[in-house]
Amino acid sequence: MMKKLLLFLAILGFILIGIIGFAYYKINDSLFLQDYGLVVNKHTTPEDIFTELKNKDIINSKLLPTYLARAKQVNQFKEGFYYFPKGTSTNAFINTLRAGRQSPVKLTFNNTRTLFEFAGKISRQIKPDSLELLNHLTNDSVANSYGFDKNNFIGMFLPNTYEMYYTATPKEFTDRMNKEYLRFWNTQRKKKAEELGYTQKQISIVASIVDEETNKSDEKSRIAGVYLNRLERNIPLQADPTLKFAVGDFTIKRLLNKHMEVDSPYNTYKYSGLPPGPIRQPSISAIDAVLNAENHNYIYFCAKADFSGYHVFSKTLSEHNRNARAYHRALNKRGIR
Template sequence: MRKKYFIAIFLVVFTMMLSSFAFYTYQIIYTPNVLIEQEDRYFAIPRGTTFKQLQDKLSDERIVNDLVSFSFLAKLKDLDTNVKNGMYLIKGDMTNMELINLLRSGAQTPVKLTFSNARLLKQLPKILTQNLEIDSAELAPILFADTTAQYYGFKKETFVSMFIPNTYEVYWTTRPKELLDRMKAEYDRFWTEERKQKAKDLNMSKEQVSTLASIVQGETNKMDEAPTIAGVYINRLKRGIPLQADPTLVFAIGDFSIRRILNKDKEFESPYNTYKYRGLPPGPISMPSIPAMDAVLNYADHNYLYFCANSDFSGYHVFAKTLVEHNVNAAKFQRALNRERIYR
């Protein structure tokens, strides 16, 4: 009888312990434990992060509510030996199991890489790495290496044209070489057969189109008149007339605060001085935008050979077919600059 009593007690205790363990196990696996009553959040795991560092990061950033239960299940699922770096979108009220499966899978959420313009190649490392794990110091030596431009089919002077301003989705963990490969792939994707044919019709290479587009872009931010400006330069190129483009001279001098070109500036010695040298300069004077390149490829067919900024400072330009007409327009703009006391 006594034996049966102890067996009954044991069964009751065992059943209670089993129930408690089952309930705890259920809580560990199926009860929300991540970003409780918080919004979805991006969570970065840098290269070389240990499991202990991951635990600390999840705790410090208030990602996980109960770190003990998370850690217990994570070790059972071998996350402690399989930490994968990346940028992950963690959703509110996830369970331990959902978070662990996400981190073990390495299923990163792409980040947006957006850039609009840069005048110089040396500005690119900071621009391109703004949302990535790599920093500018890691990208710069590769970007500036003597062989890099050649590897991608460019000269140093034209290499900047490979980077087409846009918004791209990339992985936070993207390495420098992968990033450059991606930019080259996007460049090739931009140059469709239709665009390549239009460049051929202009008797221009892709790099020359980019160079002219950068000049057009330097002249105006009003893209509705960009094809007209492109048409002026194409007319001058066809006739062998120097482009005399102020933005190329500003680029050559290297002072981008200049608002007024002086006659002495036109004597500045540089292959980018299109007052002294006919034809296109050696390469783009900035990263040309897609609208600027399309403005060149779809230039307005007209007889204008000259243009200057409108004296109303609207950002638009006035166009002329003859030098006499242009000189009248230019004198009007010079007087407007004097009135505003813009001397440089």
């Protein structure tokens, strides 16, 4: 009888060891079938997460994560963005979420004209919503704390791709952007701005106009040279993009006399000098184009009549008028009003 009991216990022991070994293998075996980025918000439950993963066929076990979370007494995961590469185990998955070991998100922005538009773009990439971000970005004291005002604050945000945690607050976001701005304006760039006789903010204003004038990188420094020539000679910039900004409509194909009568400090047909602030976030390439502007005698430029996106440059008004007439004929031919 004793031998049978010992045999039974031995068999049971082997079975238990096998079960434990299998369970250990399973929880440390590959769970994720592909790379996946997961966003966990304040009210997201473990069940919500497991359901999302199951429905998208991201994991190869529909029950194990739930059982393991219960075994570890996990009722709530920490907020954040978590990246799980293909092959991540169930154990690593649960432990990462429980410990709140976030992965940084890649935050990207460009081609942004207003803080309102900017808040919307950023809110789609980190936790704060657009209203929370907008309230922060349009708060004068916030802009002032970084040495900006409401008109030029948008110039602090240099278009690029940055790594940041999903849970970043609006202040943490602007603190980081200010750090990037200060890093960008190194000694060499500051020296070039000083040699040109302009502040960093003024350079950014010119760069924003250059960005709106062309998307041809090989033409930016030449256009920058035109605007610097005009400023040096006290000639109104007469920059079409600033007028479109003043009117509030960048879809305008043809600017008319009625547009040029708009009373706005951004109307550079009506007012000399630079407008109060950038008309968009100036790109890094445009800022560098202004700092390294071509040295030439051009005062005017006009879009080429071939609609290539390039411009034709001129030194005299009569020459410019000929170029402008050619472009307007091309517009008429295409029926663009």
